[in-house]
Amino acid sequence: MVYEIAGLKVLFKNKYKFTNAYCEKYLAEDQNSYDLVAEATDEEFEEEKKQSPIKNDGYIENICLYRSLCLRLPDFDRFLLHASIVEKDGVAYAFLGKSGAGKSTHSRLWLKYIDGARILNGDKPIIFYDGKEFIAYGTPWNGKEGMGYNGSAKLKALCFIEQAKENKIERLTTSEVATRVFTQLLLPSDEKNAAKTLELVDKFITNIPAFVLKCDISEEAAKLSYRELSKAENF
Amino acid sequence: MKVKSGFVVRAVGDEHIAVPIGDRAKEFHGMIKLNETAEFLWSFFKDEHTEEEGVKALTETYDVSDEEAKNGVSNFVKTMTEHGFME
Incomplete structure:
Protein backbone atom coordinates (compact mmCIF):
# COMPACT_ATOMS: atom_id res chain seq x y z
CA MET A 1 0.00 0.00 0.00
CA ARG A 72 16.70 7.48 2.20
CA LEU A 73 14.95 10.61 3.45
CA PRO A 74 17.96 12.99 3.21
CA ASP A 75 17.80 12.71 -0.58
CA PHE A 76 14.31 14.24 -0.21
CA ASP A 77 15.52 17.04 2.14
CA ARG A 78 14.12 15.23 5.15
CA PHE A 79 15.53 13.37 8.12
CA LEU A 80 14.42 11.41 11.13
CA LEU A 81 14.88 13.17 14.46
CA HIS A 82 14.57 11.25 17.70
CA ALA A 83 12.53 13.81 19.64
CA SER A 84 9.21 14.65 21.15
CA ILE A 85 7.49 17.42 19.19
CA VAL A 86 4.92 19.63 20.88
CA GLU A 87 2.78 22.00 18.82
CA LYS A 88 1.31 25.18 20.23
CA ASP A 89 -0.44 27.87 18.12
CA GLY A 90 0.73 26.18 14.92
CA VAL A 91 4.40 26.27 15.95
CA ALA A 92 6.46 23.15 16.73
CA TYR A 93 8.99 22.74 19.55
CA ALA A 94 11.33 19.74 19.71
CA PHE A 95 12.37 18.17 23.02
CA LEU A 96 15.38 15.91 22.86
CA GLY A 97 17.47 13.95 25.29
CA LYS A 98 19.01 10.64 26.16
CA SER A 99 16.62 7.83 26.86
CA GLY A 100 15.06 8.46 30.27
CA ALA A 101 16.08 12.13 30.39
CA GLY A 102 12.44 13.14 30.58
CA LYS A 103 11.45 14.48 27.17
CA SER A 104 8.09 12.67 27.27
CA THR A 105 7.51 13.81 30.83
CA HIS A 106 8.30 17.41 29.94
CA SER A 107 6.03 17.22 26.86
CA ARG A 108 3.20 16.05 29.11
CA LEU A 109 3.83 19.03 31.40
CA TRP A 110 3.17 21.29 28.41
CA LEU A 111 -0.13 19.46 27.75
CA LYS A 112 -1.11 20.05 31.34
CA TYR A 113 0.06 23.61 31.91
CA ILE A 114 0.36 25.32 28.49
CA ASP A 115 -3.04 26.11 27.00
CA GLY A 116 -3.59 24.57 23.57
CA ALA A 117 -0.36 22.52 23.49
CA ARG A 118 -0.61 19.23 21.60
CA ILE A 119 1.89 16.44 20.98
CA LEU A 120 2.57 16.21 17.25
CA ASN A 121 4.84 13.21 17.65
CA GLY A 122 6.19 11.71 20.86
CA ASP A 123 9.18 9.84 19.50
CA LYS A 124 10.23 9.72 15.84
CA PRO A 125 9.03 12.72 13.81
CA ILE A 126 10.41 13.57 10.37
CA ILE A 127 11.90 17.00 9.75
CA PHE A 128 11.64 18.58 6.29
CA TYR A 129 13.78 21.48 5.05
CA ASP A 130 11.88 23.40 2.38
CA GLY A 131 14.89 25.55 1.51
CA LYS A 132 13.93 28.22 4.01
CA GLU A 133 12.25 26.68 7.02
CA PHE A 134 12.20 23.40 8.90
CA ILE A 135 8.83 21.67 9.17
CA ALA A 136 8.16 18.91 11.72
CA TYR A 137 5.85 16.12 10.57
CA GLY A 138 3.90 13.65 12.64
CA THR A 139 4.45 10.01 11.66
CA PRO A 140 2.84 6.70 12.64
CA TRP A 141 5.97 6.04 14.75
CA ASN A 142 5.15 8.08 17.79
CA GLY A 143 6.48 6.14 20.72
CA LYS A 144 5.28 3.72 23.35
CA GLU A 145 2.46 6.01 24.42
CA GLY A 146 1.22 6.50 20.86
CA MET A 147 0.97 10.25 21.25
CA GLY A 148 0.77 12.22 18.03
CA TYR A 149 -1.30 13.05 14.98
CA ASN A 150 -1.01 13.22 11.22
CA GLY A 151 -0.05 16.86 10.79
CA SER A 152 2.85 19.28 10.54
CA ALA A 153 4.08 22.57 11.96
CA LYS A 154 6.99 24.94 11.46
CA LEU A 155 9.79 24.10 13.89
CA LYS A 156 10.82 27.04 16.05
CA ALA A 157 13.26 25.73 18.65
CA LEU A 158 15.12 22.71 19.98
CA CYS A 159 15.36 21.94 23.66
CA PHE A 160 17.56 19.26 25.19
CA ILE A 161 16.16 18.00 28.50
CA GLU A 162 18.23 17.11 31.54
CA GLN A 163 16.87 16.28 34.98
CA ALA A 164 17.82 18.63 37.77
CA LYS A 165 16.59 19.90 41.13
CA GLU A 166 16.29 23.48 39.96
CA ASN A 167 14.89 24.84 36.72
CA LYS A 168 17.31 26.58 34.43
CA ILE A 169 17.44 27.14 30.68
CA GLU A 170 20.52 28.04 28.64
CA ARG A 171 21.20 28.75 25.00
CA LEU A 172 23.58 26.32 23.24
CA THR A 173 26.25 27.22 20.69
CA THR A 174 26.09 25.55 17.27
CA SER A 175 29.10 23.41 18.21
CA GLU A 176 27.32 22.16 21.33
CA VAL A 177 24.15 21.49 19.35
CA ALA A 178 26.10 19.51 16.74
CA THR A 179 27.52 17.20 19.42
CA ARG A 180 24.14 16.68 21.05
CA VAL A 181 22.00 16.36 17.95
CA PHE A 182 24.09 13.69 16.22
CA THR A 183 23.14 11.07 18.78
CA GLN A 184 19.45 11.70 17.95
CA LEU A 185 19.77 11.13 14.19
CA LEU A 186 19.87 8.09 11.97
CA LEU A 187 23.05 8.32 9.88
CA PRO A 188 22.82 6.70 6.46
CA SER A 189 25.95 4.83 5.40
CA ASP A 190 25.70 5.49 1.67
CA GLU A 191 27.76 8.44 0.52
CA LYS A 192 24.96 10.48 -1.07
CA ASN A 193 22.60 10.35 1.89
CA ALA A 194 25.39 10.67 4.48
CA ALA A 195 26.68 13.85 2.82
CA LYS A 196 23.15 15.18 2.49
CA THR A 197 22.47 14.50 6.18
CA LEU A 198 25.50 16.62 7.12
CA GLU A 199 24.32 19.41 4.83
CA LEU A 200 20.84 19.34 6.36
CA VAL A 201 22.25 19.28 9.90
CA ASP A 202 24.40 22.31 9.05
CA LYS A 203 21.30 24.27 8.01
CA PHE A 204 19.37 22.86 10.95
CA ILE A 205 21.77 23.90 13.70
CA THR A 206 22.52 27.29 12.19
CA ASN A 207 18.83 28.13 11.67
CA ILE A 208 17.03 26.69 14.68
CA PRO A 209 17.78 28.14 18.13
CA ALA A 210 18.67 25.42 20.64
CA PHE A 211 18.65 25.28 24.42
CA VAL A 212 19.38 22.95 27.27
CA LEU A 213 16.71 22.84 29.95
CA LYS A 214 17.71 21.53 33.33
CA CYS A 215 14.43 20.85 35.02
CA ASP A 216 12.21 19.06 37.50
CA ILE A 217 8.66 17.98 36.71
CA SER A 218 6.83 21.06 37.97
CA GLU A 219 4.49 23.56 36.34
CA GLU A 220 7.30 26.09 36.68
CA ALA A 221 9.55 23.95 34.41
CA ALA A 222 6.94 23.93 31.63
CA LYS A 223 6.23 27.66 31.97
CA LEU A 224 9.95 28.46 31.88
CA SER A 225 10.66 26.44 28.73
CA TYR A 226 7.54 27.77 26.99
CA ARG A 227 8.46 31.36 27.78
CA GLU A 228 12.03 31.04 26.51
CA LEU A 229 11.38 28.81 23.48
CA SER A 230 8.41 30.77 22.17
CA LYS A 231 10.39 34.00 22.06
CA ALA A 232 13.64 32.45 20.82
CA GLU A 233 15.31 34.13 17.85
CA ASN A 234 18.23 32.92 15.82
CA PHE A 235 21.66 34.39 16.56
CA MET B 1 50.76 7.71 6.47
CA LYS B 2 47.26 8.60 5.38
CA VAL B 3 43.70 8.97 6.61
CA LYS B 4 41.63 5.87 5.89
CA SER B 5 39.09 6.09 3.11
CA GLY B 6 35.36 5.70 3.74
CA PHE B 7 34.41 9.01 5.33
CA VAL B 8 32.52 12.03 4.07
CA VAL B 9 33.38 15.44 5.46
CA ARG B 10 31.18 18.52 5.38
CA ALA B 11 31.09 21.94 7.05
CA VAL B 12 28.54 21.84 9.87
CA GLY B 13 28.08 25.08 11.78
CA ASP B 14 31.51 26.50 12.66
CA GLU B 15 33.28 23.16 12.29
CA HIS B 16 33.70 20.25 9.94
CA ILE B 17 32.25 16.85 10.65
CA ALA B 18 33.35 13.50 9.23
CA VAL B 19 31.03 10.50 9.19
CA PRO B 20 31.79 6.93 8.12
CA ILE B 21 30.22 5.42 5.01
CA GLY B 22 30.03 1.94 3.50
CA ASP B 23 32.01 -0.75 5.32
CA ARG B 24 33.66 1.91 7.50
CA ALA B 25 30.23 2.61 9.03
CA LYS B 26 30.11 -0.99 10.30
CA GLU B 27 33.33 -0.66 12.32
CA PHE B 28 32.87 2.91 13.54
CA HIS B 29 29.63 4.49 14.72
CA GLY B 30 29.32 8.19 15.25
CA MET B 31 30.94 11.30 13.94
CA ILE B 32 34.28 13.09 14.16
CA LYS B 33 34.42 16.82 14.75
CA LEU B 34 37.26 18.61 13.02
CA ASN B 35 38.44 22.12 13.82
CA GLU B 36 40.06 24.21 11.11
CA THR B 37 43.56 22.70 11.49
CA ALA B 38 42.24 19.15 11.76
CA GLU B 39 40.09 19.63 8.67
CA PHE B 40 43.10 20.93 6.75
CA LEU B 41 45.24 18.00 7.86
CA TRP B 42 42.47 15.46 7.24
CA SER B 43 42.24 16.70 3.69
CA PHE B 44 46.06 16.79 3.30
CA PHE B 45 46.53 13.26 4.65
CA LYS B 46 43.94 11.80 2.28
CA ASP B 47 47.04 11.17 0.19
CA GLU B 48 50.09 9.41 1.59
CA HIS B 49 52.40 11.93 3.31
CA THR B 50 54.96 12.02 6.09
CA GLU B 51 54.48 14.07 9.26
CA GLU B 52 57.25 16.43 8.04
CA GLU B 53 55.28 17.10 4.87
CA GLY B 54 52.22 17.86 7.01
CA VAL B 55 54.20 20.39 9.05
CA LYS B 56 55.48 22.04 5.88
CA ALA B 57 51.97 22.25 4.40
CA LEU B 58 50.63 23.81 7.61
CA THR B 59 53.34 26.49 7.82
CA GLU B 60 52.89 27.32 4.14
CA THR B 61 49.13 27.76 4.50
CA TYR B 62 48.72 29.26 7.94
CA ASP B 63 50.63 31.91 9.81
CA VAL B 64 52.10 29.49 12.38
CA SER B 65 55.60 28.78 13.65
CA ASP B 66 57.41 25.49 12.94
CA GLU B 67 56.94 24.56 16.57
CA GLU B 68 53.16 25.17 16.50
CA ALA B 69 52.81 23.29 13.22
CA LYS B 70 54.80 20.33 14.61
CA ASN B 71 52.54 20.18 17.64
CA GLY B 72 49.45 20.48 15.46
CA VAL B 73 50.47 17.62 13.19
CA SER B 74 51.69 15.45 16.03
CA ASN B 75 48.41 15.90 17.97
CA PHE B 76 46.36 15.22 14.87
CA VAL B 77 48.27 12.06 13.98
CA LYS B 78 48.20 10.82 17.58
CA THR B 79 44.45 11.34 18.01
CA MET B 80 43.55 9.92 14.61
CA THR B 81 45.81 6.90 15.10
CA GLU B 82 44.36 6.22 18.56
CA HIS B 83 40.90 6.10 17.04
CA GLY B 84 42.04 3.94 14.15
CA PHE B 85 41.39 6.51 11.45
CA MET B 86 44.91 6.40 9.98
CA GLU B 87 46.84 3.75 8.15
Missing part, protein backbone atom coordinates in the same frame (compact mmCIF):
# COMPACT_ATOMS: atom_id res chain seq x y z
CA VAL A 2 1.06 3.61 -0.57
CA TYR A 3 1.18 5.89 2.46
CA GLU A 4 1.66 9.62 2.63
CA ILE A 5 4.31 10.33 5.25
CA ALA A 6 5.93 13.74 5.77
CA GLY A 7 4.61 14.89 2.40
CA LEU A 8 6.12 11.92 0.54
CA LYS A 9 4.27 9.04 -1.03
CA VAL A 10 5.86 5.84 0.19
CA LEU A 11 5.13 2.34 -1.05
CA PHE A 12 5.64 -0.16 1.77
CA LYS A 13 6.29 -3.68 0.53
CA ASN A 14 5.33 -5.44 3.75
CA LYS A 15 4.62 -9.14 4.18
CA TYR A 16 2.82 -8.78 7.50
CA LYS A 17 -0.48 -6.97 8.13
CA PHE A 18 0.85 -5.19 11.19
CA THR A 19 2.06 -2.20 9.14
CA ASN A 20 -1.31 -1.75 7.36
CA ALA A 21 -3.05 -1.22 10.69
CA TYR A 22 -0.15 0.74 12.19
CA CYS A 23 -0.09 3.26 9.32
CA GLU A 24 -3.85 3.31 8.64
CA LYS A 25 -4.25 7.04 9.25
CA TYR A 26 -1.51 7.77 6.71
CA LEU A 27 -2.95 5.78 3.80
CA ALA A 28 -2.62 7.74 0.54
CA GLU A 29 -5.82 8.49 -1.38
CA ASP A 30 -4.12 7.85 -4.70
CA GLN A 31 -2.55 4.40 -4.65
CA ASN A 32 -1.19 4.62 -8.20
CA SER A 33 1.98 6.64 -7.75
CA TYR A 34 4.76 6.94 -5.19
CA ASP A 35 8.02 8.77 -4.53
CA LEU A 36 9.91 5.89 -2.99
CA VAL A 37 9.68 2.25 -1.99
CA ALA A 38 10.59 0.83 1.41
CA GLU A 39 11.02 -2.84 2.16
CA ALA A 40 12.75 -4.98 4.76
CA THR A 41 15.44 -7.34 3.49
CA ASP A 42 15.77 -10.77 5.16
CA GLU A 43 19.12 -9.67 6.56
CA GLU A 44 17.66 -6.51 8.12
CA PHE A 45 14.73 -8.49 9.50
CA GLU A 46 17.01 -11.07 11.17
CA GLU A 47 19.24 -8.35 12.60
CA GLU A 48 16.25 -6.52 14.11
CA LYS A 49 14.80 -9.79 15.41
CA LYS A 50 18.03 -10.35 17.35
CA GLN A 51 17.60 -6.91 18.99
CA SER A 52 13.98 -7.51 20.04
CA PRO A 53 13.44 -11.28 20.17
CA ILE A 54 10.16 -11.04 22.12
CA LYS A 55 8.40 -8.85 19.55
CA ASN A 56 6.16 -10.32 16.85
CA ASP A 57 7.32 -10.54 13.24
CA GLY A 58 4.94 -7.84 12.01
CA TYR A 59 6.36 -5.39 14.54
CA ILE A 60 9.93 -6.31 13.58
CA GLU A 61 9.17 -5.81 9.90
CA ASN A 62 7.51 -2.46 10.70
CA ILE A 63 10.66 -1.21 12.45
CA CYS A 64 12.77 -2.30 9.46
CA LEU A 65 10.44 -0.53 7.01
CA TYR A 66 10.66 2.74 8.89
CA ARG A 67 14.44 2.50 9.05
CA SER A 68 14.60 1.71 5.34
CA LEU A 69 12.46 4.79 4.65
CA CYS A 70 14.42 7.07 6.99
CA LEU A 71 17.81 6.09 5.56
